Amino acid sequence: MPVDSPDYKEISSFNKILHEKNYIKSKELIVGATYKTKENQELVYMGRFDYWGSKWNRDNGSYEYLNKGKYYYFAQETTNYRKKPDLNIVDLKSLGDKIIECVTAECSERYADIFEMLEHKSCYSPYDESKDEYVYYDKYRFCEKVKAKIDKYYWHYSTSVYIENNENGIAEVSGDGKDIARYQITQNKKVPRVWGSGYETKKETLYSGSLEEIWERYKPRFRNKYLANGKLYQNGDEN
Numbered sequence: 325m326p327v328d329s330p331d332y333k334e335i336s337s338f339n340k341i342l343h344e345k346n347y348i349k350s351k352e353l354i355v356g357a358t359y360k361t362k363e364n365q366e367l368v369y370m371g372r373f374d375y376w377g378s379k380w381n382r383d384n385g386s387y388e389y390l391n392k393g394k395y396y397y398f399a400q401e402t403t404n405y406r407k408k409p410d411l412n413i414v415d416l417k418s419l420g421d422k423i424i425e426c427v428t429a430e431c432s433e434r435y436a437d438i439f440e441m442l443e444h445k446s447c448y449s450p451y452d453e454s455k456d457e458y459v460y461y462d463k464y465r466f467c468e469k470v471k472a473k474i475d476k477y478y479w480h481y482s483t484s485v486y487i488e489n490n491e492n493g494i495a496e497v498s499g500d501g502k503d504i505a506r507y508q509i510t511q512n513k514k515v516p517r518v519w520g521s522g523y524e525t526k527k528e529t530l531y532s533g534s535l536e537e538i539w540e541r542y543k544p545r546f547r548n549k550y551l552a553n554g555k556l557y558q559n560g561d562e563n
Contacts, residue, residue, distance in 0.1 A: 347421045348425070354369065359398065360425040369396070373397055374393065375393065375394070398413070399413050409441065444556060453549075459561070461485070470535055491547075495530065499535075510528060530542070547560040
């Protein structure tokens, strides 16, 4: 690599900063400023907020959200696996040697937009099950969604819907995509074990027929999940 090339100069400057170990301290942080990490990432400093983690509770079979105290939040805009805007978040209990340089002290023009995305993250505000919202599909959307998934994955995948307004009301709609009358809606049911004690889960077919008939009979719906701050956490209608 030529010594006068921009890439060489950038790498040399980066290595010099690492060697000098002049790490950024917490009192030097500026909200909205852009910083560089020792992994050579450029991140916008969002502020210091509570960090919410989760822990599996075996007693009730669900996750509990725990406040782990104040963390320094840094973020970088990216896209998720659905090709939609998302954030790469670096949350730090203490800075240590993680932040090595202030790239620009000016507040990022994207700060407000980034903060809006941060407010939809469960690390910033915990998921609140009491705010769950069950939304009925209209017939056209339901039929098109199921057909599109079958066209893409053939019969290997089903579409999850709810037929009751609670998490136990989940069901699956599937079909072979060739016969408009050969769709079925199924649900997992707990039944006593044939051998031994306890229960086992078995798939029960609730109905077979056209998608329009399934829609009429079961009024399929999706579940939107919200955080304690009221922000949408998961859109149940996303493919």
